Amino acid sequence: MEETKKSTTTENEYLLEVNNLVKWFPIKAGFFKRTVAHVKAVDGVSFKIKRRQTMGLVGESGCGKSTCGRTILRLQDKTAGSVIFDGQDIFALSKEELRQMRPRMQIVFQDPYSSLSPRLPIGEIIGEAVREHGIVPAGEFDDYISRVMDVCGLPEYYKERYPHEFSGGQRQRICIARALALAPEFIVCDEPVSALDVSIQAQIINLLRDLQKEFGLTYLFISHDLSVVEHISDTVGVMYLGNLVEYAPTDELFANPKHPYTEALFSAIPVPDPDFKMNRIILEGSIPSPANPPAGCKFHTRCRKCMEICKHVAPTFKELSPDHFCACHLYNTAEENAAANSEMQKALAAIEAAKKPSSKD
Amino acid sequence: MAQEQKKSSYISGKESRRISRFNRKVMRKLENERFNANKDPKLYTTTMKDPNNVVEFDNVCTYFFTDVGTVKAVDGINFEIPKCSTVGVVGESGCGKSVTSLSLMQLLQRPSGQTVGGEIRFNLGDGTAYNIVNTPNSIMEQIRGNKISMIFQEPMTSLNPVFKIGQQVDEVTELHNPGMSKEEIKARTLEMLSLVGIANREGVYNMYPHELSGGMRQRVMIAIALACSPGLIIADEPTTALDVTIQAQILDLLRDLKDKINSSIMLITHDLGVVASMADYVVVMYAGRVVEKGTADDIFHHPAHPYTIGLMKSKPVVGKKVDALYNIPGSVPNPVDMPNYCYFRDRCEMRCAECDGDYPPEIRISDTHVVSCYRFKGEGEILKYPKSVNVEELL
Numbered sequence: 001m002e003e004t005k006k007s008t009t010t011e012n013e014y015l016l017e018v019n020n021l022v023k024w025f026p027i028k029a030g031f032f033k034r035t036v037a038h039v040k041a042v043d044g045v046s047f048k049i050k051r052r053q054t055m056g057l058v059g060e061s062g063c064g065k066s067t068c069g070r071t072i073l074r075l076q077d078k079t080a081g082s083v084i085f086d087g088q089d090i091f092a093l094s095k096e097e098l099r100q101m102r103p104r105m106q107i108v109f110q111d112p113y114s115s116l117s118p119r120l121p122i123g124e125i126i127g128e129a130v131r132e133h134g135i136v137p138a139g140e141f142d143d144y145i146s147r148v149m150d151v152c153g154l155p156e157y158y159k160e161r162y163p164h165e166f167s168g169g170q171r172q173r174i175c176i177a178r179a180l181a182l183a184p185e186f187i188v189c190d191e192p193v194s195a196l197d198v199s200i201q202a203q204i205i206n207l208l209r210d211l212q213k214e215f216g217l218t219y220l221f222i223s224h225d226l227s228v229v230e231h232i233s234d235t236v237g238v239m240y241l242g243n244l245v246e247y248a249p250t251d252e253l254f255a256n257p258k259h260p261y262t263e264a265l266f267s268a269i270p271v272p273d274p275d276f277k278m279n280r281i282i283l284e285g286s287i288p289s290p291a292n293p294p295a296g297c298k299f300h301t302r303c304r305k306c307m308e309i310c311k312h313v314a315p316t317f318k319e320l321s322p323d324h325f326c327a328c329h330l331y332n333t334a335e336e337n338a339a340a341n342s343e344m345q346k347a348l349a350a351i352e353a354a355k356k357p358s359s360k361d
Numbered sequence: 362m363a364q365e366q367k368k369s370s371y372i373s374g375k376e377s378r379r380i381s382r383f384n385r386k387v388m389r390k391l392e393n394e395r396f397n398a399n400k401d402p403k404l405y406t407t408t409m410k411d412p413n414n415v416v417e418f419d420n421v422c423t424y425f426f427t428d429v430g431t432v433k434a435v436d437g438i439n440f441e442i443p444k445c446s447t448v449g450v451v452g453e454s455g456c457g458k459s460v461t462s463l464s465l466m467q468l469l470q471r472p473s474g475q476t477v478g479g480e481i482r483f484n485l486g487d488g489t490a491y492n493i494v495n496t497p498n499s500i501m502e503q504i505r506g507n508k509i510s511m512i513f514q515e516p517m518t519s520l521n522p523v524f525k526i527g528q529q530v531d532e533v534t535e536l537h538n539p540g541m542s543k544e545e546i547k548a549r550t551l552e553m554l555s556l557v558g559i560a561n562r563e564g565v566y567n568m569y570p571h572e573l574s575g576g577m578r579q580r581v582m583i584a585i586a587l588a589c590s591p592g593l594i595i596a597d598e599p600t601t602a603l604d605v606t607i608q609a610q611i612l613d614l615l616r617d618l619k620d621k622i623n624s625s626i627m628l629i630t631h632d633l634g635v636v637a638s639m640a641d642y643v644v645v646m647y648a649g650r651v652v653e654k655g656t657a658d659d660i661f662h663h664p665a666h667p668y669t670i671g672l673m674k675s676k677p678v679v680g681k682k683v684d685a686l687y688n689i690p691g692s693v694p695n696p697v698d699m700p701n702y703c704y705f706r707d708r709c710e711m712r713c714a715e716c717d718g719d720y721p722p723e724i725r726i727s728d729t730h731v732v733s734c735y736r737f738k739g740e741g742e743i744l745k746y747p748k749s750v751n752v753e754e755l756l
Contacts, residue, residue, distance in 0.1 A: 060604040167692060197453040198631060202675035202688035209685065224604060231677035231686065254679060268609035269679055270634025274657035282613055283606045286574040 021081035043242035056233030106179035110191040112171035123159030152177040169200035248324040384426040405495040421479035430697040437747030449640030478750040510586040514598040516578035520570040527566035576607035655730035
């Protein structure tokens with residue numbers, strides 16, 4: 001099985017392709033629990049991740065970053081779209097095929113306090129999936145676990161201990177060791193450092209980087225801490241209310257943010273320098289409910305560069321310069337503006353038409 | 362035996378019984394002392410060292426008597442909060458930041474948590490001061506929310522879900538101003554709500570907490586804290602639970618308000634970026650002790666203590682590319698069994714021969730900058746050694 005894995009890895013430059021992924025959660029109400037509306041957690045997200053690279057996914061809480069990460073791994077079903085992992089559509093796989101795919105993609109969760117079973121010793125937590133998937137023969141099992149623990153900076157004698165005996169940083173190492181034990185190619189890191197202290201954060205970030213170099217891992221790094229994302233990622237996607245609003249290589253994005261939301265987000269990062277007087281762009285209000293997102297561009301309610309067109313027509317996600325994608329009407333060409341204008345007229349007409357009968361009542 | 366204890370967290374039955382017996386005795390004694398102190402106002406009135414300070418912490422020791430031993434959460438800290446200024450208290454979790462603020466408010470979980478030594482002087486403005494450590498509850502009730510108020514970390518859990526926002530803000534004003542009529546109280550509440558930037562104040566007055574977003578709830582919490590124009594506001598990680606964009610809003614609000622209402626802010630946080638943008642003075646804590654204090658400029662441009670330097674280097678900064686982040690090796694020592702040398706020695710990369718000796722004293726290296734590290738021994742005036750309380754002597 002090892003060999004077949006390797007032969008496929010050389011085929012494609014991109015390990016993961018996400019095409020127009022949609023995940024809506026139904027809101028049920030009433031006696032019959034009928035679906036009355038949907039929470040549009042992820043509403044059409046597309047990106048590609050190259051092998052051995054890290055993509056950062058940033059955004060405010062509730063913007064759908066975590067849902068996106070979980071749906072990519074098929075930990076929950078999609079509503080629409082596709083996820084192609086190493087040439088295979090994840091959602092087209094049968095149960096058995098998916099089971100065989102599982103060791104190749106792993107996840108590290110946010111909270112190391114609640115994601116480890118309190119009843120299992122560390123060796124068993126790390127080894128459970130290894131045994132289940134038969135990664136190594138039974139005779140080598142113990143050695144293998146020790147080796148994995150050593151790589152993650154955990155002494156071997158921790159094997160017999162239980163999670164409550166460890167600090168937050170050590171637990172996060174255990175979570176990483178558990179993911180790494182299956183020799184995965186792709187790891188979703190769902191806010192792996194946000195529950196940790198600054199000095200421990202640095203240890204975990206360095207560990208993740210070292211492991212990436214050593215094992216050629218690909219990461220999807222979900223975080224709300226922009227400084228951490230800048231440090232670890234090769235490309236960064238910015239999410240707002242279920243949509244990607246901007247996607248570009250890290251250096252390009254931080255030097256030259258295009259979308260007004262990205263600009264505001266970057267200006268809000270506190271810089272540890274008392275003399276630094278920043279041009280802070282304060283966003284008014286808070287993120288709207290994903291159950292009832294605003295019409296047109298979802299960001300228009302808080303945008304300081306909002307135009308009339310933004311209130312009615314959703315902008316398309318397009319490539320502004322090579323590899324730099326952005327969804328904003330500010331960067332429309334003349335033709336696109338004309339098309340959007342005609343669409344706006346249609347939308348306005350529809351609103352007028354809807355108003356008339358109600359005003360007669 | 363202490364050596365064995367360090368190696369494993371196992372405690373024998375005999376040892377465990379000894380600890381419980383000791384704790385019972387100590388707690389009973391301290392509670393009695395506190396009860397007696399209440400009777401005589403002389404025991405809890407003092408004078409400030411410097412009348413321009415709102416609060417002075419003088420060798421404060423707050424210990425917790427737990428089943429595994431005495432945890433010295435705060436062990437001999439000294440710092441001042443001057444009038445109309447923001448003091449940032451920085452440190453990792455478990456370093457005693459929150460316990461410091463709880464000691465100041467006398468909100469410790471008694472009887473196991475006790476301030477066993479030192480003085481916390483709170484300026485009353487008329488030349489006298491209360492020593493919060495001995496102040497009886499009846500007087501603390503007049504201080505809490507009125508003269509010192511607190512903004513907690515989680516706006517989600519610190520508002521009562523069954524009362525309307527208006528009622529919760531009214532409550533504070535009503536309690537501390539018994540003479541006010543209902544209309545006046547409501548007018549005051551509405552004024553506070555608009556002060557914290559809530560546009561729809563009449564609407565929010567009649568809402569329940571669950572109808573508001575996290576940022577709005579934190580604004581309401583700030584309105585509650587401001588309701589009686591306190592001299593000191595303690596903000597205990599006010600933005601940790603919030604998003605970056607909302608965090609920027611709240612920090613902006615706090616900065617504006619400080620100038621409007623003439624009060625000091627004690628800002629407790631682990632985010633160096635937040636401290637840099639807010640604080641005039643910074644206090645860096647490590648394992649229950651202050652390792653460095655000074656103005657924001659001192660701390661951020663001339664950090665002296667190896668821990669402060671490490672903390673600065675370990676945080677990735679936007680716009681500064683580094684290959685690998687610096688990380689401070691090791692972890693915080695066990696709080697039950699603190700060493701008698703410098704607490705940071707085992708993690709320190711700049712240690713010298715003297716570090717094996719006693720815990721370093723506070724050394725003044727410039728007018729405003731004080732650091733506890735032997736590296737600066739010849740460079741400044743030695744102020745004082747932090748004094749730990751020997752728990753065995755309490756009996």
